[in-house]
Amino acid sequence: MSYSKRQFIKHVAAVSALTSIHPLFLTSASTTPPKNEVNVFPIGMGTWITFNVGQDKALRLQRAQVLKTFFELGGQMVDSSPMYGSAEEVLGFCFQQLNGTNNLFSATKTWTSSLPEAKQQFVDSQQRWQLPNFDLLQVHNLVAWQQNLAMLRELKQQKLIRYIGITTSHGRRHNELLKIMQNQEIDFVQLTYNIDDREVERRILPLAHERGIRVIANRPLQGGRLMDLTNNKALPSWASKIGCHNWAQFFLRFIISHPAVTCAIPATSKVEHMVENMGSVNNIPLPNAQERIKMINAFKAL
Amino acid sequence: MMTEWFSYSLEDFLLFSPEVYWRLIQQHSVNFGAIAIVIEVIAIIAFYYLKHNHKRQIVITILIGAWCSVGWFFFIKQYAAINTFAQYLGYACLIQSLFLLISLLKERTSIQQVSLTMSVDTWSRLQNNVTLICLSSVIIFPVLAALLGFNWGTGVIGILPLPTITISLISVLLFKSRMRLFLLPIPTILLVIELLTLKVLLNA
Numbered sequence: 001m002s003y004s005k006r007q008f009i010k011h012v013a014a015v016s017a018l019t020s021i022h023p024l025f026l027t028s029a030s031t032t033p034p035k036n037e038v039n040v041f042p043i044g045m046g047t048w049i050t051f052n053v054g055q056d057k058a059l060r061l062q063r064a065q066v067l068k069t070f071f072e073l074g075g076q077m078v079d080s081s082p083m084y085g086s087a088e089e090v091l092g093f094c095f096q097q098l099n100g101t102n103n104l105f106s107a108t109k110t111w112t113s114s115l116p117e118a119k120q121q122f123v124d125s126q127q128r129w130q131l132p133n134f135d136l137l138q139v140h141n142l143v144a145w146q147q148n149l150a151m152l153r154e155l156k157q158q159k160l161i162r163y164i165g166i167t168t169s170h171g172r173r174h175n176e177l178l179k180i181m182q183n184q185e186i187d188f189v190q191l192t193y194n195i196d197d198r199e200v201e202r203r204i205l206p207l208a209h210e211r212g213i214r215v216i217a218n219r220p221l222q223g224g225r226l227m228d229l230t231n232n233k234a235l236p237s238w239a240s241k242i243g244c245h246n247w248a249q250f251f252l253r254f255i256i257s258h259p260a261v262t263c264a265i266p267a268t269s270k271v272e273h274m275v276e277n278m279g280s281v282n283n284i285p286l287p288n289a290q291e292r293i294k295m296i297n298a299f300k301a302l
Numbered sequence: 303m304m305t306e307w308f309s310y311s312l313e314d315f316l317l318f319s320p321e322v323y324w325r326l327i328q329q330h331s332v333n334f335g336a337i338a339i340v341i342e343v344i345a346i347i348a349f350y351y352l353k354h355n356h357k358r359q360i361v362i363t364i365l366i367g368a369w370c371s372v373g374w375f376f377f378i379k380q381y382a383a384i385n386t387f388a389q390y391l392g393y394a395c396l397i398q399s400l401f402l403l404i405s406l407l408k409e410r411t412s413i414q415q416v417s418l419t420m421s422v423d424t425w426s427r428l429q430n431n432v433t434l435i436c437l438s439s440v441i442i443f444p445v446l447a448a449l450l451g452f453n454w455g456t457g458v459i460g461i462l463p464l465p466t467i468t469i470s471l472i473s474v475l476l477f478k479s480r481m482r483l484f485l486l487p488i489p490t491i492l493l494v495i496e497l498l499t500l501k502v503l504l505n506a
Contacts (some may be wrong), residue, residue, distance in 0.1 A: 170310075
């Protein structure tokens with residue numbers, strides 16, 4: 001099953017509707033259409049912690065099953081980093097097991113302040129993922145971003161990568177991120193956004209939308225903490241009407257229903273959790289602005 | 303910038319799951335298998351011999367081997383696969399081996415020649431007690447590991463950091479005061495890192 005055009009149009013329609021009716025979530029220039037034509041399935045896959053399994057063969061094979069399920073259910077964006085221990089290498093192993101990468105949208109990062117090391121890191125990433133090109137290369141946590149963005153632009157010119165981006169997490173260094181978004185030509189920004197961490201709704205998401213910068217939401221489940229909060233707690237009775245059949249879908253649909261968000265990247269090591277996550281994209285329209293407020297209130301009441 | 307650092311929690315520095323860590327520990331000690339038996343026997347004999355002959359050189363030699371082994375085989379070859387910073391810990395272990403090697407060259411003097419503020423009798427008693435604690439630790443750690451459900455090799459000196467660090471810190475009491483200054487920092491720092499790692503993993 002893949003993310004069909006019909007599903008994508010529905011997603012875009014829901015996103016557009018939200019953009020036009022809810023100033024809470026987009027406060028400036030919300031009518032400007034995104035300039036980057038990047039259409040990816042709105043649920044991606046993070047590899048932070050979950051794919052760092054070292055040489056353990058049994059765990060590697062198990063992760064290959066998780067990735068297989070991801071692709072089978074239409075997934076595209078896989079995000080990793082040289083900082084995630086063996087995650088990149090394990091991904092390469094998994095791709096080999098799966099005999100290909102299907103609709104993969106490959107996203108990795110540069111994580112060093114030394115330029116020669118950054119260049120080497122890209123070569124290492126190519127070898128570990130076993131890919132000649134990447135769809136997206138991001139500056140990890142703003143590390144030496146001036147120098148690294150220049151290198152990323154070179155790689156883009158050489159057609160070794162399609163898009164460049166910059167990342168932050170845990171709600172850190174938002175002011176600096178804003179300045180970069182205002183003054184630099186970047187295609188993607190990755191940041192922490194979930195129902196509990198919503199600071200980016202004030203300035204960053206509106207700016208991203210205004211400038212046509214695609215947004216990847218990391219820590220969509222707060223590294224599992226949101227799921228822990230919902231232990232033994234029933235979903236609101238109206239949740240199924242907005243397409244949520246479990247708490248993971250509740251939290252993920254909240255994120256991807258934001259007009260500025262391109263993709264959320266939950267990480268999991270379990271096939272059943274991957275199935276739940278991917279089920280967040282279904283035939284029911286994404287929550288609208290009023291429903292999003294209802295979701296926030298339901299979360300606060302937990 | 304400082305406030306940003308305070309926003310990090312211990313969990314943010316561990317990029318692997320408890321499941322992966324415990325499997326790595328278990329697998330590493332299993333891989334050492336027969337070697338663990340040999341190391342254990344040598345360690346028991348060495349500390350027993352030390353108790354009766356006060357020859358520190360043999361224990362220092364074992365500690366050099368133990369730190370090299372933990373640094374290279376555990377930190378650099380195994381742990382670095384899931385923890386980017388582990389290779390630096392491995393290098394620290396190799397530096398500790400170097401310090402121990404220097405100590406070995408300096409520890410040629412016999413017990414009677416050691417210049418300390420305490421009497422030879424007191425020094426001798428202290429040395430006996432420290433040796434006894436080391437000997438007990440060498441035996442107790444593998445038993446403890448087995449009782450906790452791990453491979454017994456997990457508790458053998460030279461295979462994993464915790465037994466190696468603990469026994470090294472106790473052994474330092476056997477050294478001349480000046481050398482202790484060089485032999486204490488690395489095991490102490492590693493002990494703190496190990497305990498913090500365990501704290502995070504057990505709370506996860």
